[in-house]
Structures are given as C-alpha cells and as structure tokens.
Amino acid sequence: MADLLLGQVVSFQGDPFVQADAARHLANGAVLIDAGRIAAVGDAADLRARHPQARVHDYDRALISAGFVDAHVHYPQTAIIASWGKRLIDWLNTYTFPEEMRFADSAYADTIANRYLDLVLARGTTTVCTYATIHPASVDAIFTAAQSRGMRLYAGKTCMDRNAPAGLTDTAQSAYDDSKTLLQKWHGVGRLSYVITPRFSPTSTPEQLAALGALWREYPDCLMQTHLSEQLDEIAWVKDLFPQSRDYLDTYEAQGLLREGALYGHAIHLTEREKSRLIEAGASLIHCPTSNTFIGSGLFDMGLARHLRVGLATDTGGGSSFSMLRTMAAAYEVAQLRGQSLHPSQLWWLATQGSARALHADHQIGNIAVGMEADLAIIDLASTPAIAQATARAEDIWQAVFPTIMMGDDRAIAAVWVQGSNVKYS
Template sequence: MADLLLGQVIRFQGDPFASDDAAQTMEHGAVLVDQGRIAALGEAADLRARFPMATVHDYGRRLISAGFIDAHVHYPQTAIIASWGKRLIDWLNTYTFPEEMRFADRAYADDIAARYLDLVLARGTTTVCSYATIHPESVDAIFAAAQTRGMRVFAGKTCMDRNAPEGLRDTAQSAYDDSKRLLEQWHGVDRLSYVITPRFSPTSTPEQLAALGALWREYPNCLMQTHLSEQPDEIAWVRELFPQSRDYLDTYEAQGLLREGAVYGHAIHLTDRERARLVEAGASLVHCPTSNTFIGSGLFDMGLARQLRVGLATDTGGGSSFSMLRTMAAAYEVAQLRGQSLHPSQLWWLATQGSARALRCEGRIGNIAVGMEADLVVIDLASTPAIAQAAARANDLWQAMFPTIMMGDDRAVSAVWLGGKRHEPETSGGGT
C-alpha cells in the first residue's frame, strides 16, 4: 500500500546558484510514496482526496525534504573523529593510517561500517560516497551494511603504493586487480555503486594512477574519487613528487583521471589553469567545510558552484561532525569569511541535489519529484527551545529553516525514509 507524507515540502526545479526561484516550497504539501519511489507530489488536500487508500503520515509543520547526501567521507575513520588537532600529513600518520590498518579484520570493518551508517542515518543522511581502506574486506563491509539498510551507497577500495605504512600499501597491479574484482562484484547491485579510488597523488606512483586510469576507461560509467589541493604543504609535496607535472590536477590528468565523473574532494588552493580544466572537463568538486577548518586547510571558494558541479560533505573523520546540518552551517560560515553570503536554499541544495549532481545521480536521488527514489528526511524546525524561539519569529519558510541549519543536530530529524520504507533512526540525544 502507498504511503502519503504530509507536511511542509521543499524541492528544486533548478539550481539556486543560477536562479533565484529554483527552490519551491509548499506549506501544506504532500508526497506519495509507492513501490520505493515518489509517485505524486502536490497540495495535501488534493492528494488526500486522490489517494484515499494511502497510509497517511501527518508530520504537521515539519519539513519534508530529500534525504541528505554526503559526497565525500572516510567511513573507516569513524572511531577517530575529533582527534586532537594536526595538519593533514601529520593527521594521516598519527591517526588515520594506524586506524585503517585494523580493517584487514573483516569483523572490525563490519562493526565500524554498521556503526557509521547508523550514525549518519540518525542525522538524516540517506546516501554517502565513501573511501574504504586498501583492504577489499573494507569495501565488502560497507556495501553489505548498506544492503541490509536499503541505502544507496558509493564506495571504493583506497589505493596507495607509496608514502604509507607497509600494511597499507598495495601495488599498481594489485590495486587494478582488486578494484576490478570489487567493481564487478558490487557495482550496480541493489543500490550500490563502485568508485575507483586512488587516495591522492602523494600516496600513488604515476604507475598506479595510470593503472587506475586504465581501469576507469574500461568501466567509464563508474565514478572516480580522490583528493585535490587541500593544503599548501600538501601541494608543495606533490610538486616534489611530480616535478614533470604542471600542477596538482595534472598528476591526475596525465594518467587519465580527469573527465566527467571525476569527483575531487577539497579543491581549495586551485590555480587558474586547474579551474579552467575542471570546468572544461565537467568534473565535480566536493566542499568539506568542517574538515577544512578543523585541520586548518583553508576556505573553499563557493563561487565555483556557478561553474562546476559542487557537492557538500562531512569528510568523516577529518571533518568534526557526522551531521549535514552542521556541515551546512560550516559552509555558511566559510562562505561568510570569503565575503559570499549563501541563501538557505543554496545550503539545502548543496546537501541534497547539489551533492547528487556531483555524484552524477541527480536523476535518482537528492530531490522530490515524481519517479525519484523515495529517500526522504523529515525535519522538525522547532527541535530545541533555542531553535523554536528563533523559528517563531520567521516571516517565511527560509527564515524558519535557517535556525535549524545553524543550530540543528540529530534532534531535528523526526523521520527517515529509505527507498520508500520508514527507517527508525537511532538518536543519541544531540551532538555532532
């Protein structure tokens, strides 16, 4: 039987970075969910009359939205989130690499994968794009956990053949072989997508990058994810390791890792040539604001969202929160520091349809439209006394949403729907 969700509804008919009227809201809206998809959308009174046999879920003044999409995460870093501050390279050596060594143990990988997905579902995130570790078991773990929950998840084996501990290094050939086997096993199964995943140029030789570029040419419908220009000292390191390259982006481009479907995390310190090539190639960027401030990387230029597909991400665990609400707030703050004031509709877009576009799946998820997969989140816009008193002063829905964007946490998440089925989030009484 179909389900009819009633409440305030937000959807997008275009890109709010390109058009002031791209976002559409309905004060008394309704979304009909049937067989895992959105079957109808409209005013509550109209849909109740048209579908009298549907099971009604009346969320009152709560906001019904597409579920949040976290476009760049490292689920194996779940247990080390909020570790005391280091710069990027020190943080990798001190926290990340020792923790990722543990993922050779499938039982440990299963435990962390399950914990991670439950944490983000409790915060309204219905899709993630994750790095695993070099261990194939870590990919199996996150995909198996996603299958159990009915989540749409993108993930891939992280590949590194230098500048990493011995237990975290593969080779050009084994990276190709393992990635190909995992891709053929998982890509397109249920709601799962494999992503070719070199960690970043400093931990891959040109030979390994070339091998993964060759694999991507064999399977062009996959995404490729990696890191780009996160910190100045990282960029200087890349320059030493790749003296033949014009810039950081060229280390990927020379090996066939730049085109549509390329998803680069961070991209803070870009040269003019890199910006032009990213636009020309149709690549995607992912903004990771809590990570960029926590590790001291810099301030992303949100003006790029007018030229490129830009998504939003927590970057767990370099990022300091599992919540896309907190991530939206950080994105607003970072933009303010660059003299760029983001509208609530733009922030919400980045966490939903913008991230879906960055992952090239905007026709499936990230918006409320007929035919889309029914991944939805229901948000209480008065979840705490502080938020409620601010929202009560609002003159429109945008002003009512903004306090939740800036101060909301998992207490704001009233319900999560995955593939048309209600998922009961595990809440933890507030937090990141």
C-alpha cells in the same frame, strides 16, 4: 499500500546558484510514496482526496525534504572523529593510518560499517560516497551494510603504493586487480555503485595512477574519487613528487583521471589553469567545510558552484561532525569569511540535489519529484527551545529553516525514509 506523508515540502526546480526561484515550497504539502518511489507531490488535501487508501503520516509543520547526500567521507575513520587536530600529513600518520590498519580484520570492518551507517541515518543522511581502506573486505563491509538498509551508496577500495605504512600499501597491479574484482562484484548491484579510488597523488606512484586510469577507461560509467589541493604543504609535496607535472591536477590528468565523473575532494588552493581544466572537463568538486577548518586547510571558493558541479560533505573523520546540518552551517561560515553570503536554499540544495548532481545521481536522489527514489528526511523546525523561538519569528520558509541549519543536530531529524521505508536508527 502507498504511504502519504503530510507536512511542509521543499524541492528544487533548478540550481539556486544560477536560478533565483529554483526552490519550491508547499506550506501544506504531501508526498505520495509507492513501491519505493515518489508517486505524487502536491497539496495535502488534494492528495488525501485522490488517495483515500494510502497510509497517512502527518508530520504537521515539519519539513519534508530529500534525504541528505554526503559526497565525500572516509567511513573507516568513524572511530577517530574529533581526534585532536594537526596538519593533514601529521593527522594521517597519527590517527588515520593506524586506524585503517585495523580493517585487515573483516569483523572490525563490519562493526564500523554498521555503526557508521546507523550514525548518519540518524542524522538524515540517506546516501554517502565513501572511501574504504586498501583491504577488499572493507569494501565488502560497507556495501553489505548499505544493502541491508536499502541505501544508495558509493564506495571504493583506497589505493596507495607509497608514503604509507607497509600494512596499508598495495602495488599498481594489485590496486588494479583488486579494484576490478570489487567493481565487478558490486557495481550496479541494487543501489550500489563502485568508485575507483586513488587516495591522493602523494600516496600513489604515477604507475598506480595510470593503472587506475586504465581501469576507469574500461568502466567509464563508474565514478572516480580522490583529493586535490587541500593544503599548501601538501601541494608543495606533490610538486616535489611530480616535478614533471604542471600542477596538482596534472598529476591526475596525465594518467587519465580527469573527466566527467571525477570527484575531487577539497580543491581549495587551485591555480587558474586547474580551474579552467576542471570546468572544461565537467568534473565535480566536493566541499568539506568542517574538515577544512578542523585541520586548518583553508576556505573553499563557493563561486565555483556557478561553473562546476559542487557537492557538500562531512569528510568523516577529518570533518568534525556526522551531521549535514552542521556541515551546511560550516559552509555558510566559510563562505562568509570569503565575502560570499549563501542563501539557506543554496545550502540545502548543496546537501541534497547539489551533492546528488556531483555524483551524477540527481535523476535518482536528492530531490522530491515524481519518479525519484523515496529517500526522505523529515525535519523538525522547532527541535530545541532556542531553534523554536527563532523559527517563530520567520517570515518565510527559508527564514524558518535557517535556525535549524545553524543550530540543529540529530534532534531535528523527526523521521527518515529510505527507498520508501520508514527507518529509525539512533
């Protein structure tokens, strides 16, 4: 039987960074879900009349949105989120690497994978793109947990063959072999996609990067994710490690790791050459605002969104929140510090359709349109007294949404639908 969801419906007919009227709002709208997909979108009274047998879910004045898409996370860092922050390299050595060592235990990996997905689903996130650890079992754990929930999920084994503890390093050959085995096991199974995942150039030799570039040429429909130009001292380190490279991006480009389908997290301190090559190659940048402020990395240039695919991400656990609402708020604040005022519709797009586009999945997720997969978040726009009093003064939908962006948390998530099923995790 089909399900009919009633409420305010927000969707996108284009990119609000380049099209002023891209956002669409139905004040008395409805979304019909059938067989896990969106079958119709329109006026509530009209769809109720046309589908009298559908199960009705009346969300009143709540907002019916596409589920949030978190385009860059490290699920193995779930337990160390909000650890007292240092600079990037210190943070990795002090918190990240010791925690990731624990994922040699497959039972621990299973526990954290399930905990992580429960936490993000409770906050309206229905798709993530995540790094695992070097352990193949960590990839199995997150894919298995996502599969049991019906989620669309992207993940890959993190590869490192230098500048990491012995228990967290592989080799160029084993990184290739393990990644290929996992790719063949999981990629395209249901809603799961494998992502080729060198952590970043400082922890991979040119030989390992080249091996993963070769793997990507063999499986060009996969995505590739890594980090780029997060902190100035990191960039100086890369220059010392790769004296032959023109810049940080060139360490990837020289090994076949730059083209469409490449996802670069952070990308804060880019040279003009790097910007030009990223645009020319059609790569994606993933903005991680709470991480960039928490670890003191810098301020992302959202002006790049007019020229590149840009997604939004919590960057758990360098990021300080599992919530994409909090991440949107941080993105707004970061842009303000750069003199770039982001409209609420642009923030919402970044957390849904923009991130889906960065993952080359905007034909499947991230929007409310006929034929899309039915991953939805139902947002209470009056979830706390402070938000309710601000929303009551709103003159349009985006004025009503903005207080929830800036002050909302998991209390704002009234319901979550994954592949057409109503799920509730807390």
